[in-house]
Amino acid sequence: MPGGPPWYHGKxxxxxxxxxxxxxxxxxxxxxxxxxxxxxxxYHRTHRxxxxxxxxxxxxxxxxLVNAGLVFKFDFGDGRSRYELSKGPGATMHHHHLIxxxxxRVIDYTEIAKREKKMLHDIERELSKKYKFDIHxxxxxxYGLCDRCQMKxxxxxxxxxxxxxxxx
Amino acid sequence: MPGGPPWYHGKxxxxxxxxxxxxxxxxxxxxxxxxxxxxxxxYHRTHRxxxxxxxxxxxxxxxxLVNAGLVFKFDFGDGRSRYELSKGPGATMHHHHLIxxxxxRVIDYTEIAKREKKMLHDIERELSKKYKFDIHxxxxxxYGLCDRCQMKxxxxxxxxxxxxxxxx
DNA sequence: CTCAATGCAAATCTTTTGCATGCTA
DNA sequence: TAGCATGCAAAAGATTTGCATTGAG
Numbered sequence: 001m002p003g004g005p006p007w008y009h010g011k012x013x014x015x016x017x018x019x020x021x022x023x024x025x026x027x028x029x030x031x032x033x034x035x036x037x038x039x040x041x042x043y044h045r046t047h048r049x050x051x052x053x054x055x056x057x058x059x060x061x062x063x064x065l066v067n068a069g070l071v072f073k074f075d076f077g078d079g080r081s082r083y084e085l086s087k088g089p090g091a092t093m094h095h096h097h098l099i100x101x102x103x104x105r106v107i108d109y110t111e112i113a114k115r116e117k118k119m120l121h122d123i124e125r126e127l128s129k130k131y132k133f134d135i136h137x138x139x140x141x142x143y144g145l146c147d148r149c150q151m152k153x154x155x156x157x158x159x160x161x162x163x164x165x166x167x168x
Numbered sequence: 169m170p171g172g173p174p175w176y177h178g179k180x181x182x183x184x185x186x187x188x189x190x191x192x193x194x195x196x197x198x199x200x201x202x203x204x205x206x207x208x209x210x211y212h213r214t215h216r217x218x219x220x221x222x223x224x225x226x227x228x229x230x231x232x233l234v235n236a237g238l239v240f241k242f243d244f245g246d247g248r249s250r251y252e253l254s255k256g257p258g259a260t261m262h263h264h265h266l267i268x269x270x271x272x273r274v275i276d277y278t279e280i281a282k283r284e285k286k287m288l289h290d291i292e293r294e295l296s297k298k299y300k301f302d303i304h305x306x307x308x309x310x311y312g313l314c315d316r317c318q319m320k321x322x323x324x325x326x327x328x329x330x331x332x333x334x335x336x
Numbered sequence: 337c338t339c340a341a342t343g344c345a346a347a348t349c350t351t352t353t354g355c356a357t358g359c360t361a
Numbered sequence: 362t363a364g365c366a367t368g369c370a371a372a373a374g375a376t377t378t379g380c381a382t383t384g385a386g
Binding site for chain 1: 241243245249266268269275277279280283284287291292294295296298299300301302303304305306307308309310311312313314315318
């Protein structure tokens with residue numbers, strides 16, 4: 001089946017945004033990764049398949065995609081944001097995060113989603129009414145020490161500042 | 169009752185940290201505010217009661233206090249972190265946040281805490297075991313549009329970059 | 337007295353903006 | 362064609378670091 005417009009075409013155009021070449025490449029990159037990526041990682045990967053791209057476009061496109069509801073933006077507290085496709089074929093299942101406060105490692109979990117989902121749904125409905133807030137998404141972050149970091153006693157913890165992106 | 173050491177004395181010393189004058193002043197500031205403050209706000213307020221303080225000390229002390237579990241650090245996505253006392257007389261009740269994705273307004277809510285609390289407790293216990301993660305805190309963020317921002321149709325949204333701290 | 341803590345200035349790092357040019361609709 | 366979109370260079374901000382000095386224990 002020689003493709004009609006890609007799945008995201010309408011979702012982009014609906015907001016008045018144009019479906020440009022760089023944007024398509026960035027969406028390809030996001031689609032092909034299963035985990036949240038930093039802007040820099042997205043830049044590197046996009047650069048690989050389209051060397052002409054600039055970091056600025058990455059940032060601008062990500063903001064646009066977040067705005068259009070196609071991408072989730074996360075902040076795990078290490079000074080840079082992470083992005084992840086929220087819709088479409090490449091999107092991973094809805095999940096929440098375990099974050100190690102020592103080494104910044106992030107573990108995604110999808111368990112318990114059913115229970116959470118119902119409760120969150122109830123909460124959101126209740127709060128929406130009370131605060132007249134139109135809630136469209138949520139994040140749950142659980143902070144703690146991962147298995148590796150539990151070995152050291154708490155007072156020896158030394159926050160590790162991650163300066164380089166690690167390969168996937 | 170002419171006071172013994174302040175409530176936080178032990179909690180600081182337990183980690184090998186010294187209870188210095190600047191640190192006490194910063195804790196005073198945190199104790200006397202009911203809401204999450206940015207580092208800059210904390211700096212201004214501390215400067216008011218102790219003009220000698222430097223912004224660097226604010227950052228270093230906050231990191232230390234987060235480490236010691238006395239302070240919560242939040243990230244609402246506007247490019248700067250917020251801090252809030254988690255223990256002691258000045259600490260506010262445990263709560264979660266509603267965040268407007270358009271104007272960045274943050275509303276704290278404490279409702280439904282009981283239900284959430286039980287569920288989160290269960291989840292944390294379960295995940296702790298499964299991932300060998302020693303969970304010590306959590307955050308729930310609900311994103312959406314506040315009442316003011318709902319007036320405008322979605323595609324007209326223009327993220328507002330807040331550059332100045334507003335007065336409390 | 338010792339070494340952690342501080343303040344200042346400079347450095348880092350991520351993200352944003354100005355502007356001339358390119359490209360989608 | 363009309364504007365939105367892009368890339369580059371520069372700017373902006375928040376946070377961190379080097380270093381000499383101060384002060385808590």
